[in-house]
Amino acid sequence: MESGKFIIIDGNSLMHRAFYALPKLTNSKGFHTSVIYGFVNMINKILEEYKPQYIGIAFDRKAPTFRHLEYAEYKAGRHKMAEEMAEQIPVLKEVLVAMNIKQSEIDGFEADDIIGTVAAKCDEKGISTLIVTGDKDAFQLISDNVHTLMTKKGISEIEEYDIAKLRETYGIAPAQITDLKGLMGDASDNIPGVPGVGEKTALELIQQFGTVEDVLQNVAEIKKNKVRENVSNNMEQAIFSKKLATIVKDAPIDFNLEDYSLKEADKEKLYELLTELEFKALVEKMCGNLPNAVAAEPIKIIVEEISSIDKLKEVLEEAEKSGRLAFKIDDEMGEMLRTVYIDVAGKQYRFAVNDSSMRLVKSIMEDPEVKKSGHDIKQDILLLRKYDIEVNSIGFDTMVAAYLLNPSKGSYKIRDLSQEYLGAGMDGYDSKGVDQVQRYGATVKKVSELQPVFTGKLEEYGMMELYYTIELPLVAVLADMEYEGFNVDKEILQVLSADFAGQIEALTADIYRQSGEEFNINSTKQLGAILFDKLGLPVVKKTKTGYSTDVEVLEQLSAKHPIIEKLLEYRQLVKIKSTYVDGLIGIINPDTGKIHTKLNQTVTATGRLSSTEPNLQNIPIKTENGRQIRKVFVPKSEEYVLVDADYSQIELRILAHISGDQGLIDTFRRNEDIHRRTASEVFGVDLDEVTATMRGRAKAVNFGIVYGISDYGLSQDLKISRKEAKQYIDNYFARYPMVKQYMIDIVEAAKADGYVKTIMNRRRYIPEIASRNAVNRNFGERMAMNTPIQGSAADLIKMAMVKVYEELKKRNLRSRLILQVHDELIVETHKSELSEVKQLVEECMEKAIELKVPVIADISSGDNWYNAK
Incomplete structure (x- = not known):
């Protein structure tokens, strides 16, 4: 399997986005430049945010394509x-x-x-x-x-789609997109589709039947007369449109692959082109280290250098008197700290970092x-x-x-916040022509200027308690958890690796x-030949290159041949x-021997925490082999055990x-067992008559x-008919009518306000x-229903984390909170403190x-994460 990340860009799409999103720009010679400016800025943004190892750009040619030869009206009218x-x-x-980017x-x-x-080639290589x-x-x-990054609102915003996001948004799988287009057509490409069938109807048909071919085979089951008639009369056109x-x-x-490797730009040539286009900011950003490049305009901030310990004492004493200190550390040299601002x-x-200065820093930071x-x-x-410096009183x-x-922004750079909330940018902040002194000096200055503005906003939005009792104290908690890390037994990892290799x-x-x-x-090609040509299994789905053998296909074939179960297990283990x-x-x-x-x-x-580098919240738990991974996470010594605490439902x-x-x-x-009670209500039976199947469905x-599921979604999850799924949902709402009313009310509130709130007044905007x-x-309505629930769960677990952390410190215990996974906390606990912890x-x-109901936390312990759960 190859390593690295590959970015492939639709050049024509991005050009059109830039052309229509940006105002018309020209240089002093009258040459139009908006497309180039927008395009290059977008590439820079992608390179900065996603840090790919490979990048390529694809363009259309003027010559007719094979689609034009098959259908003369293809893209006609553009x-x-x-x-x-x-x-x-x-x-x-x-x-x-x-820029040395392959086209x-x-x-x-x-x-x-x-x-x-x-x-497809990258997919085959696992890239x-x-x-x-x-x-x-x-x-x-x-x-x-393979995921897509869809450009939104011109070129300033992008949204990532994976299989789950696509299904959540449209209710279909990637392979069904062509079926969708086969029915609804595509006006921009002049693909005809079926007359009278738009996106909504096409989605309903695909969700109900699966593919265009399945729709055509079951045309008599289409309920709406006009739709049934149109589909029946345009069968060949639907198939052709899909093609x-x-x-x-x-x-x-x-x-x-190496042709697409990210390479150093030809800066002299780039400087020449960008200068001719009069892109001063881009010259500074992309060619700033050239001797003849235009220097960035300095940020007008005076940063006084403290060169004596007496002066540092004097300044820090002033900070003590005022009771406030904004600070930032220059860590450009990595592990070595160079300067404190x-x-x-x-x-x-x-001032420079040295033993004398850091003694004074320790004193004020711990004050x-x-x-x-x-x-x-x-x-x-x-x-x-x-x-060895603690920061007290954040x-x-x-x-x-x-x-x-605004939790949906995605990026919170100090420069952008300054522009948005102070109306004063920090031009050149990210440019190579701006020295570190100005960069870090600007940061601490803007922190001090933004604080009163943000405080006013938080008060206006009713978020002061959320900020000062949960989110701000949580900063120190998370820092401590990251620093502590989670101990790993490498020997168990190696044993598991060998065991899984043997199973594979x-x-x-x-x-x-x-x-x-x-x-x-x-x-995929060889496996498809075995399954469908040699073993004669029914073909579920085909792609342009042959048979599909994805997980969805294999799961549909699971009862047809014992090899399918082995294939699914093989993929999972690999x-x-x-x-x-x-x-x-x-x-x-x-x-440290730990994972931090x-x-x-x-x-x-939603307010939930996420985990990266690596994602420990994503350790698989649905299968026994997946759960085995938790055995490698162990306490730091034999004097400790792991305490696992998990909120119940x-x-x-x-x-x-x-x-x-x-x-x-x-x-x-x-x-009571909530699922058993719901089963009793939904299925209309006494509690003692509820079967395991009934409880599972309930x-x-x-x-x-909780997630605003539809009858279609429930039918897919339970492998039952939509009619039966709808009956389950209707019965549920009949038994719990205020849940239904809540969903109606919260959607209306979101429509009126543009956002929803959690128990602690956390907001999420839902455009x-x-x-x-x-x-x-x-999709927005489902978000409105779910966010107050999921966001309030985030409020709850974060508040618990702060309380646990503070109580452990207050009691001067040796035990430490080391991980949070969704609704679960893990505390590395000294054995002598086990009962107390x-x-x-x-x-x-x-x-x-x-809450209006009891909150229950299930507490257990063990000598590793697996045994503690």
Whole structure:
């Protein structure tokens, strides 16, 4: 499996986005430049945010494609490209050559086909691939390894789609996109589809029947007369339209991965081109280190250098008197700290890191009477820990405050916040021509200026309690958790690796035996030939290159032949071994023997924490082999055990609280099995008559309701008819009517306000709810229903984390909170403190926030994460 990330860009799509999104720009000679400017800025943004190892751009050619030859009206009616746009394309391509980015275009094929082919080849190699485009046709290329980055609102915003996001938004799989286009057509490409069938109807038909072919075979079952008539009369046209919409994955290109490697730009050529275009900011950003490049305009900030220890004492004494200190550490040299920047009473200072200065820093940082402020202060806390310095009394974090004010932004750079909230940019902040003194001096200055503005906003939005009792104290908690890390037993990892390798080898032999020959199990083509040609299994789905053998297909065939179960188990094991066993071995810190995951506080729109580098929240638990991974996570010594505390059915308890449904509240107050009670109500039987199957289906209904599930979604989950699924949902709402009313009310509130709130007043803005597109609007409604529940669960677990952390410190215990996974906390506990810690954690979790129903935390312990759960 190859490593690295591949970005493939739809050049034509991005050009059109730039042309129509930006105002018309020209240089002093009158040459239009907006397309080039927007395009290059977008590439820079992608390179900065996604850091790919490979990048390529595909363009259309003027020559007719094979689709034009098959259908003369293909793309007929499109307006001729505007001259202002066309004249920029040759220059744009020159700029891309200077940037050393590979471009591809082929006679007879579209850029989509090049992208499809490149993505397929990367997929085969296991390379994580992102397709940058504004064309939804690319959704059909999504796979486990291939995602799309859809440009939104011109070129300033992008949204990532994977298989789950596509299904959540449209209710269909990637392979069904061509079926969707086969029915609804595509006006932009002049693909006819079926007259009278739009996106909504097409989605309903695909969700009900599966593919265009299935729709045509079951045309008599279409309920709406007009739709049934139109489909019946346009069968061949639907099939043909699907074919036109299908992206080729085997276009004749010579694919050499190294050709797409990210390379250093030809800066002299790039400087010449960008200067001619008069892109001063881009020259500074991309060519700033050239001797003759234009220097960046300095930020007008005076940063006084403190060169004597007496002066540093004087400045820090002033900070002590004022009780406030904004600070930032220059860590450009990596592990070595070079300079500390501070803002005291509106003045900016800097001083070198040495033993004498750090003794003074330790004194003021650990002084609880001085409020410390910063931007992403957790990073600075971790840096100071290397010098045995604790940061007490965190007064403000501008990044965390900005996140609360708008959790959907995705990026909270101090420069952007300054522009948005102060109306004063920090021009050149990210340019190479700006020295570090100005950069860090500007940061501490803006932290001090933004703090009162953000405080006013938080007060206006009713978020002061959320900020000061949960989010701000949580910064120190997360810093401590990251610093502590989670100990890993490498020997167990190696044993698991060998065990899984043995299982994979046995499965491989079993698959060969059942198929009657040896072949490449990882080859879709070879596997398809075995399953459908040799074994004669029914064909579920085909792609342009042959039979589909994805997970959905295999699951549908699971009852047809015993080889399918082995194949599913094989794929699962290969992924677990490569990602969670061999993958973990390479990221153990050699100095500590631990894994120090990064816990992200300002990423998710719901308020939940996320984990990266690596993602410990994603350790698989659905299978026994997956759960085995938890055995490698162990306490730091034999004197410790792991205490695992997990909220019981917290989202359902929160649903009972915020909906006020008395039936649901009473069930929890009686400490009944909620799924058994729901089964009794939904199926109309006594509690003692509820079967395991009934309880399982009721559980799916309970959790499905939390996420605004549809009858179609429930039918897919339970493998029952939509009619039966609808009956389950109707019965549920009949029994718990206030849950239904809550959902109606929260959607209406979201439409009126544009946002929804959690128990602690956390906001999430939902612009999708006002969309004219029915699919997007429905997605927004589901978000409105779920966010107050999921976001309140985030409030609860975060409050519990703060309480547990503070109580452990207050009691001077040796035990430490080391990980949070969704509704679960893990405390590395000294054996002598086990009983006390279990009681402490239970009380902190269950009393974090008072609800109308009991909050229950299940507490257990063990010598590893597996045994503790």
